[in-house]
Amino acid sequence: MRFRLTSLLFALMLLHSCDNASHCYESSDTLMVTSFNGNTIKMDSILVKGYKRNAVGDTLVSYKDTALIKKVGLPLSLTADSTGFVVYANGRSSTFWLKHTMNLQLISQSCGFAPVYKLIATRHSPMIDSVKVFDPNVDTKSAERYATNGQNITIYLHLTTP
Amino acid sequence: MDKILRSIFILLLLNPLIGFGQKKNEVWRYEGPRIGIDMSRFLMPSIHKEIQSGFEIQADYPYKGNFFPTVEAGYQSVNDLKDSFHYTNKGPYARIGVDLNIKQFESLSDNDLVFVGVRYGFSRFAQETLAADFSNYWGTIQTSFPKKYLNAHWGELVFGLKGELLPNFFLGWSVRAKFLLSTTKDLHVTPYVIPGLGYTSSEVPFDFSITVSYRIPLIKTKTMPRPLKSKSTKRTDTDRDEDQENSDPNNTNSNTSGYGNSQY
Numbered sequence: 001m002r003f004r005l006t007s008l009l010f011a012l013m014l015l016h017s018c019d020n021a022s023h024c025y026e027s028s029d030t031l032m033v034t035s036f037n038g039n040t041i042k043m044d045s046i047l048v049k050g051y052k053r054n055a056v057g058d059t060l061v062s063y064k065d066t067a068l069i070k071k072v073g074l075p076l077s078l079t080a081d082s083t084g085f086v087v088y089a090n091g092r093s094s095t096f097w098l099k100h101t102m103n104l105q106l107i108s109q110s111c112g113f114a115p116v117y118k119l120i121a122t123r124h125s126p127m128i129d130s131v132k133v134f135d136p137n138v139d140t141k142s143a144e145r146y147a148t149n150g151q152n153i154t155i156y157l158h159l160t161t162p
Numbered sequence: 163m164d165k166i167l168r169s170i171f172i173l174l175l176l177n178p179l180i181g182f183g184q185k186k187n188e189v190w191r192y193e194g195p196r197i198g199i200d201m202s203r204f205l206m207p208s209i210h211k212e213i214q215s216g217f218e219i220q221a222d223y224p225y226k227g228n229f230f231p232t233v234e235a236g237y238q239s240v241n242d243l244k245d246s247f248h249y250t251n252k253g254p255y256a257r258i259g260v261d262l263n264i265k266q267f268e269s270l271s272d273n274d275l276v277f278v279g280v281r282y283g284f285s286r287f288a289q290e291t292l293a294a295d296f297s298n299y300w301g302t303i304q305t306s307f308p309k310k311y312l313n314a315h316w317g318e319l320v321f322g323l324k325g326e327l328l329p330n331f332f333l334g335w336s337v338r339a340k341f342l343l344s345t346t347k348d349l350h351v352t353p354y355v356i357p358g359l360g361y362t363s364s365e366v367p368f369d370f371s372i373t374v375s376y377r378i379p380l381i382k383t384k385t386m387p388r389p390l391k392s393k394s395t396k397r398t399d400t401d402r403d404e405d406q407e408n409s410d411p412n413n414t415n416s417n418t419s420g421y422g423n424s425q426y
Contacts, residue, residue, distance in 0.1 A: 029298070050299060060299065078296065078303040104294060104305060106351045108363065112246040113294045115303075 051084025198375025227387020253287025
């Protein structure tokens with residue numbers, strides 16, 4: 001019995017010593033998955049910036065070949081209750097706003113906190129035909145959830161032929 | 163590697179205790195409540211590099227020889243200071259349950275146990291996020307969340323050993339699989355450590371305990387606990403003859419085979 005106690009105690013302590021390192025293997029970015037739809041007109045380029053964010057480096061999305069873009073991830077404001085974006089497509093700009101709630105939630109011990117949003121309402125400029133919300137819940141798993149199919153919102157643009 | 167060396171060192175410190183034998187001249191069997199302390203709680207700060215500290219006491223009492231109703235209670239605190247947040251929680255916890263000895267006692271002086279058991283655990287603890295921050299394209303948010311009291315309930319399956327190293331002194335260990343049954347929801351922070359339960363990140367958290375305990379020898383007896391299987395075996399004429407011999411007060415051979423007198 002003493003042998004068993006000693007050996008198993010020893011094994012247990014060794015086993016417990018091999019603790020997992022605390023690395024973050026999850027996404028801690030909260031991005032609203034957004035798709036753009038030009039209806040029947042092909043988009044030749046698209047660029048997205050935050051509203052009133054015109055400094056160098058403030059561009060969130062910039063694609064020349066829009067055949068490649070199906071959807072993009074857009075970050076939402078941490079402090080305000082609404083977030084605005086300016087979209088440049090085929091040489092025209094348009095703006096849309098999203099009203100939302102925000103909660104900072106602990107993702108995990110290793111990843112820390114990240115914001116979780118719920119979209120409440122949308123507003124847009126006349127250059128945008130409509131904004132359709134498919135999933136109002138925006139969290140750290142949104143990008144993964146809609147990697148192949150689906151999105152949080154779709155922006156339908158009024159485009160003219162370039 | 164550092165942690166492994168530390169564990170070996172701690173084991174070597176404990177080893178002199180294990181070196182003492184169980185040599186006894188006493189033919190009596192002693193029983194009584196056993197009160198112990200979980201040494202693994204003191205090792206936690208060195209094993210888990212961060213954050214946990216606390217203590218735990220355990221007590222059990224023999225019932226019908228092989229059953230040990232058990233109570234465990236303790237206090238645990240967590241202080242986790244990371245780059246992007248500072249989280250604390252602390253609170254008491256308790257578990258009740260029963261252990262079943264699955265090893266047959268070999269003699270009156272044999273008190274070693276191999277046991278399986280179940281526990282129900284409960285904790286009421288306070289958690290607080292002293293600082294939390296997050297940055298993205300739009301800027302940085304820095305905030306904190308005030309102290310909030312939460313409850314947690316869980317179940318445990320236990321397997322372990324207890325060996326009597328010195329008269330009435332036991333050293334034992336157990337491994338535990340834990341199942342979180344419910345916890346109070348918090349909008350901002352789901353606790354990742356619960357006092358008494360441990361980490362909640364895996365679906366079935368495993369834990370271990372190393373217990374040093376003392377049995378208060380209240381009961382002195384010549385009775386061997388009845389083996390678990392005896393109820394289901396068919397009794398033969400030979401068994402009845404043996405029972406009669408054991409119940410004979412003039413029969414000195416009955417000391418080690420059981421069912422004799424008890425003294426309190």
